[in-house]
Amino acid sequence: MMKKKKVKITDVTLRDGMHAVKHQFSVDDVKEIASKLDALGVSHIEVTHGDGLGGSTIQYGFSKETEEDLLRAARESIKRAKLTALLLPGIGTAEDMARAKEIGVETIRIATHCTEADISEQHMGEAKRLGLEVVGFLMMSHMVSASTLVEEAKKMESYGADVVYIVDSAGAMLPEEAGEKVSALRQALSPNVEIGFHAHHNLGLSIANSFAAIDAGADRIDCSLAGLGAGAGNTPLEVFAAAADKRGIDTGLDIYSAMDAAEDIVKPKMIRPVQIDRVSLTMGYAGVYSSFLLHAFRAAEQFGVDARDILIELGKRKVVGGQEDMIVDVALEIKKKTANVTMM
């Protein structure tokens, strides 16, 4: 039997899950879901536009209601858990954060690409001054080695982060990788800094990856009811609660209530089933940004190649956001290669 380990659960139904409902959760939805999550025992409830504070724009999609109204609705509904918000520097501002704090947000999660922790410095400093619990969120963590992640995590630690998360944004990690990376951070950071793990389910491994992260020393795990989240979704809270209990992990969750909330509250609000489909599976397999998909499908059509070949090549080259112009080059190369093979 494994040692019984206690982990804190941050629920992201009302943040990452916003992507899956095109940011259309209402004040009433937030009240209903947040109060249920609070009662069933999660330690943190994240409520923000899918792309964080200030995300409600024409570029990222407008929320149904204002950020302030949604956060206030959550604040009124939560008694035990910490109200949490996400902020991506460049989208959200220090002002947004100060306003969120005024409304009653207690924990701020500041997210950057896994090699760009330095852009979180200013916001983390400001968050500390505001007295917020500060969580660093290293996105697309599958793209770099454990040692690079350690460097970036140490930057966040130096800016005052209380927690650093390894974020598998594309759902591209295997359990071994999740474990190795969490373990590297656990060894490198001060024991006062907690480690978190945020999974996506693109390869059907969100629960197994979360287990591996916990075994390696993770203190916090992100989940969402019914897995509601971008792409193939996040670690489903109710499934994780049941499986973790069998494995001797203490999540503090009421398993039946989690099942009921997923089934009776969240599933009826889904506008499409959250599942592993061809697109999300390709993302996990290739390890690429969802923002590449549209470009890749366009280039595939233009050059008569398979979009998946393009995405997989982009994954191999570790192309990052902003390098979308490389997609056409890759499509063209694949077309040439295929033509050569045909000619031989």
Place this chain on the structure above:
Amino acid sequence: MMKKKKVKITDVTLRDGMHAVKHQFSVDDVKEIASKLDALGVSHIEVTHGDGLGGSTIQYGFSKETEEDLLRAARESIKRAKLTALLLPGIGTAEDMARAKEIGVETIRIATHCTEADISEQHMGEAKRLGLEVVGFLMMSHMVSASTLVEEAKKMESYGADVVYIVDSAGAMLPEEAGEKVSALRQALSPNVEIGFHAHHNLGLSIANSFAAIDAGADRIDCSLAGLGAGAGNTPLEVFAAAADKRGIDTGLDIYSAMDAAEDIVKPKMIRPVQIDRVSLTMGYAGVYSSFLLHAFRAAEQFGVDARDILIELGKRKVVGGQEDMIVDVALEIKKKTANVTMM
């Protein structure tokens, strides 16, 4: 990097998947799916009523077309893979098996409860005489210890089984358990006997459990397109193919074709989404037979208790099929316990 291990994939879309479509796949469905599976590289294609040969009855649900027609349709569509049928002694007979062999079935999988391998002796003997490849299928393998499974597997080996499967019928295993049990069989059986693993996805762990089984020495893994199967479904073939490739496991599968077959052929034929819901999750958590569900819900209503409490207690007591009368006793005990608590 892990050692690259080759595994054979048995697809069960047209057998376990039959449960998910109430056994209503037509001859044309079988032709379409079997030919696609054959082309994409699975080693075995199982085509049978969900409850095996002879399963098309009022008790288990009638198939849309006759067993012979479905098997013939598959036979015509398969060039490389071995055509496989399932048989549960007590439902299917030696005559059914002989007829299946005549039609062109090459592999027979003979399934028993994990403690009742002895009832497979006669059918295995007959299967050997017919020249079939013989696979033993130990259902509900989470219910007994590794050493008990070894005893039962050794019986099947002595009856001539070429392969013995550990079958996690309720989707109740964790990866550690799957690994431990496969490892025990691998050590105890002759190296000539292959080990297989059949997962269900009730705890969201079908892929991780299959990986653990492979690490422990499994030679064969069961999958189905889009996870089509009873309850929360089986290990989804296309997801497993992609994740296994990333992990350095050689499945011989064409990943893109598997994705396309799942998305374009199987998902449109689903009569309900195959997913982890409250019922299938409770089954995996409690580790009980699906046949208990209806009885448990009835007893729950009658006594005003939660059906999940009944199922979990049944799981703890390791109640097996045929002991359904215990369900009312358990419901009554839970009611009494709850009443005592309330009175204190």
